[in-house]
Amino acid sequence: MLLKSLDHVFWLGRYLERLDDTARLINATSHVLIDSHQDTQFGWPILLEVLGQDSAALLQKFQQGDTPLTLAETERAVMACLINAPDSPVSIRATCAALKQNARTLRPLIPRDMWEELNALDLFLQQHCSTAVSRQQRYQLMAEVSRRCQMVVGVLDGTMLRGDAFDVFNIGRHLERADMTTRIMDVLVLQQLQPTQIKRPKFRWLSVLNALGGMESYQYYLAHQKGDVDAIDYLLTYADFPRSISYCLNRVAASAKTLPHAGAILAQLQQVQALLKPQALSELSTVQLHSLIDELQAGIIGLHQQILEPCLQPVAVVQLSA
Amino acid sequence: MGQSFSGYPQLPDCFDELVSPAGTARAPATAIARFIERHGTTELLRRQQQLDQTIRSMGVCFTLYSEGQNIDRAWPLDVMPRTIPLSEWRRTSAGLMQRLQALNLFIDDLYHDQRILRAGIVPAELVLQSRNFLAPCRGVSPPFGVWSHICGTDLVRDGQGQFLVLEDNLRVPSGVSYMLENRTVMKRVFPELFADSTIVPVDDYPHQLWKMLASLSPRPGDVPCIVLLTPGIYNSAYFEHSYLAQQMGIELVENTDLQVDADGVYLRTLNGLQRVDVIYRRVDDIFLDPTVFRPDSVLGVPGLFQAWAKGQVAIANAPGSGVADDKVIYAYVPQIIEYYLGEKPLIDNVPTYLCSDEQQRAYVLANLDQLVVKPANESGGYGILIGPRATDAERALMAEAIAKDPRNFVAQPTLQLSTAPTLCDGVLEPRHLDLRPFVLQGRDLYCSTGGLSRVALRRGSLVVNSSQGGGSKDTWIINDEV
Numbered sequence: 066m067l068l069k070s071l072d073h074v075f076w077l078g079r080y081l082e083r084l085d086d087t088a089r090l091i092n093a094t095s096h097v098l099i100d101s102h103q104d105t106q107f108g109w110p111i112l113l114e115v116l117g118q119d120s121a122a123l124l125q126k127f128q129q130g131d132t133p134l135t136l137a138e139t140e141r142a143v144m145a146c147l148i149n150a151p152d153s154p155v156s157i158r159a160t161c162a163a164l165k166q167n168a169r170t171l172r173p174l175i176p177r178d179m180w181e182e183l184n185a186l187d188l189f190l191q192q193h194c195s196t197a198v199s200r201q202q203r204y205q206l207m208a209e210v211s212r213r214c215q216m217v218v219g220v221l222d223g224t225m226l227r228g229d230a231f232d233v234f235n236i237g238r239h240l241e242r243a244d245m246t247t248r249i250m251d252v253l254v255l256q257q258l259q260p261t262q263i264k265r266p267k268f269r270w271l272s273v274l275n276a277l278g279g280m281e282s283y284q285y286y287l288a289h290q291k292g293d294v295d296a297i298d299y300l301l302t303y304a305d306f307p308r309s310i311s312y313c314l315n316r317v318a319a320s321a322k323t324l325p326h327a328g329a330i331l332a333q334l335q336q337v338q339a340l341l342k343p344q345a346l347s348e349l350s351t352v353q354l355h356s357l358i359d360e361l362q363a364g365i366i367g368l369h370q371q372i373l374e375p376c377l378q379p380v381a382v383v384q385l386s387a
Numbered sequence: 388m389g390q391s392f393s394g395y396p397q398l399p400d401c402f403d404e405l406v407s408p409a410g411t412a413r414a415p416a417t418a419i420a421r422f423i424e425r426h427g428t429t430e431l432l433r434r435q436q437q438l439d440q441t442i443r444s445m446g447v448c449f450t451l452y453s454e455g456q457n458i459d460r461a462w463p464l465d466v467m468p469r470t471i472p473l474s475e476w477r478r479t480s481a482g483l484m485q486r487l488q489a490l491n492l493f494i495d496d497l498y499h500d501q502r503i504l505r506a507g508i509v510p511a512e513l514v515l516q517s518r519n520f521l522a523p524c525r526g527v528s529p530p531f532g533v534w535s536h537i538c539g540t541d542l543v544r545d546g547q548g549q550f551l552v553l554e555d556n557l558r559v560p561s562g563v564s565y566m567l568e569n570r571t572v573m574k575r576v577f578p579e580l581f582a583d584s585t586i587v588p589v590d591d592y593p594h595q596l597w598k599m600l601a602s603l604s605p606r607p608g609d610v611p612c613i614v615l616l617t618p619g620i621y622n623s624a625y626f627e628h629s630y631l632a633q634q635m636g637i638e639l640v641e642n643t644d645l646q647v648d649a650d651g652v653y654l655r656t657l658n659g660l661q662r663v664d665v666i667y668r669r670v671d672d673i674f675l676d677p678t679v680f681r682p683d684s685v686l687g688v689p690g691l692f693q694a695w696a697k698g699q700v701a702i703a704n705a706p707g708s709g710v711a712d713d714k715v716i717y718a719y720v721p722q723i724i725e726y727y728l729g730e731k732p733l734i735d736n737v738p739t740y741l742c743s744d745e746q747q748r749a750y751v752l753a754n755l756d757q758l759v760v761k762p763a764n765e766s767g768g769y770g771i772l773i774g775p776r777a778t779d780a781e782r783a784l785m786a787e788a789i790a791k792d793p794r795n796f797v798a799q800p801t802l803q804l805s806t807a808p809t810l811c812d813g814v815l816e817p818r819h820l821d822l823r824p825f826v827l828q829g830r831d832l833y834c835s836t837g838g839l840s841r842v843a844l845r846r847g848s849l850v851v852n853s854s855q856g857g858g859s860k861d862t863w864i865i866n867d868e869v
Contacts, residue, residue: 066656066657066658067638067640067644067654067655067656067657068644068655068656068657069641069643069644069655070657071657166620169620169625169629170620172629172630172632172633172639173629173632173633173637173638173639174633175633180445180446181444181445181446183446184443184444184445184446185444188443188444229657324657325657325658325659375657
């Protein structure tokens with residue numbers, strides 16, 4: 066694989082996962098948020114915070130003069146930012162454009178079937194995500210985006226050559242997923258808890274699990290675990306659940322082990338995995354849990370840099386004979 | 388047979404590819420004629436829609452530059468194929484291979500002994516003063532003495548249906564990916580027409596291209612490392628670059644992926660540097676190496692030219708091959724073929740008058756209203772006078788320019804390009820078209836099965852370029868020998 070392709074393949078994986086995760090996030094939280102108009106803490110802007118955006122600054126652009134946005138206007142503005150606004154960096158439309166751009170650069174590595182599936186996804190979004198989407202259409206649309214992302218992954222899994230590119234793509238997907246899971250936990254769960262609490266409360270906010278497609282397996286987890294566990298243990302440490310942090314990190318490790326710079330990646334990875342010792346988790350206060358999530362996020366950023374590190378090596382300067 | 392083309396408004400002076408002057412289907416078009424007879428043009432229209440959808444989902448596109456923006460346009464393909472009998476194609480492809488073989492002997496001679504110039508067959512000043520003659524290439528001996536490995540020859544038919552060569556594209560000809568994708572699309576849209584298997588397949592080309600490139604490797608015996616060098620994703624032919632790289636299973640690289648040291652050219656991979664043996668370059672000569680050609684080139688690889696000249700790496704097409712791709716040299720190709728091969732050309736040129744020759748110039752000046760006059764050293768259609776469509780004032784200006792610098796002009800009769808039935812607003816109408824086959828030469832010679840048929844979609848137009856309202860057709864070589 067070309068050295069420069071490392072960066073493109075990695076981002077191809079991240080963007081594809083981000084597209085899927087954004088669609089899931091919108092659907093899973095919509096039902097809760099529609100009912101939560103009395104609760105100022107659980108407003109629509111929180112979805113922008115999950116994606117690392119300054120919601121106040123973004124939403125100001127939608128405001129006419131000093132009049133604050135109504136609840137319905139806020140919902141429309143947030144959804145525009147998440148789905149179709151051309152200048153929103155986190156919109157599904159922008160993510161898909163970035164995905165397509167990476168795929169274009171990588172065309173020779175991408176099997177024809179996957180290329181066609183990516184095109185179909187892009188055409189679908191151009192057709193359905195270019196204008197405002199009503200609440201009624203939204204659920205169907207997001208479910209379809211998610212489904213089409215899964216089709217791309219499925220086709221790729223069935224046709225792509227097992228080599229460095231395939232491994233790096235999977236590392237990108239799972240790192241993005243781990244990143245999204247920590248963000249969701251951080252914003253949707255932890256920021257809503259009082260930081261003064263000595264011991265964290267048992268938290269069973271099911272919409273988070275819905276966003277991650279993990280409702281049923283959570284019930285299974287609860288039924289089969291000894292001790293007092295909750296959604297936080299599940300999302301962080303349950304390695305059989307494909308959206309838990311543990312699972313994602315294991316997959317990154319498995320995919321990284323044959324890369325030329327596996328040593329540095331795996332060393333970094335072990336430090337992140339060490340944060341997830343299950344015994345310690347149940348004793349954490351909310352504040353400590355918060356800082357654990359911060360450490361995980363910093364670890365994910367460190368991994369990201371470690372994976373792309375070879376791209377940063379300077380080109381060897383060669384003296385040419387005249 | 389042939390009923391389906393009744394009412395087809397054939398053009399009187401043009402050869403039609405599918406329809407005989409009597410209005411019946413020509414033999415190779417029988418199957419498509421029968422299809423139209425059975426299903427009608429409404430079904431054709433339905434298939435055209437299905438075809439357009441297929442092209443979008445396959446992502447077959449070309450890039451237009453407009454207002455500083457890159458726009459991917461869906462590739463235009465007409466649902467009606469163009470048919471050619473295999474027996475005729477055999478003769479034509481033999482002529483194309485003959486031509487490329489002679490042109491390569493010519494280029495190699497020009498950069499070595501220049502026998503043909505000393506023999507007075509081609510005037511020496513035409514070659515030596517041409518900006519396409521690259522002095523640094525003198526004395527370089529690429530493998531097999533071949534310089535132009537991939538040639539896209541533009542063919543047209545005259546009013547009698549005779550194939551003529553309009554242009555030799557010996558530098559970085561493009562379009563072959565569309566030839567291949569057109570066929571993929573048509574097979575999905577007309578599975579029933581491919582079922583009787585008299586349509587000769589085209590999909591051998593990428594393998595033949597790979598084989599040709601591999602034959603150039605300076606390390607025979609080892610698995611060659613072949614790369615395709617592209618100017619990048621913003622180039623208008625990027626689709627083709629990435630497509631061909633994928634079809635051949637080779638790396639698609641930009642200049643920053645390559646580096647040169649005293650031993651040769653290397654590829655920067657995740658696993659370190661890898662030796663490169665053959666570069667299929669889609670970057671123009673003058674941008675290849677800033678230390679030899681344009682110093683401001685941002686697409687080039689410093690040192691690449693020297694590595695090639697030393698034989699450390701093969702480049703296809705070789706730098707300097709454009710010297711034989713020139714409108715004045717073109718007029719001498721029949722003599723070039725005779726000189727090197729001792730054979731008569733199997734495909735004729737379009738008659739070409741050289742204004743440098745006194746008699747021919749007199750003829751050109753007397754017949755400006757019937758001729759097309761082209762400057763010898765321009766490309767992209769600049770400075771061309773189409774006599775029958777020009778004003779008196781324009782013709783007078785051209786006469787003056789010819790008198791001032793006769794060597795810089797050639798003239799050709801205005802051609803009645805052949806036509807083929809094309810679906811326009813749901814109706815079959817004749818549209819003009821040309822054909823670009825692709826010819827390969829390395830250790831062996833190869834000619835594509837048919838080529839890319841480009842069609843002028845506007846009524847009466849002769850402009851086939853996709854950037855200017857041109858479309859394409861799948862070219863069916865029909866086996867008439869079974």
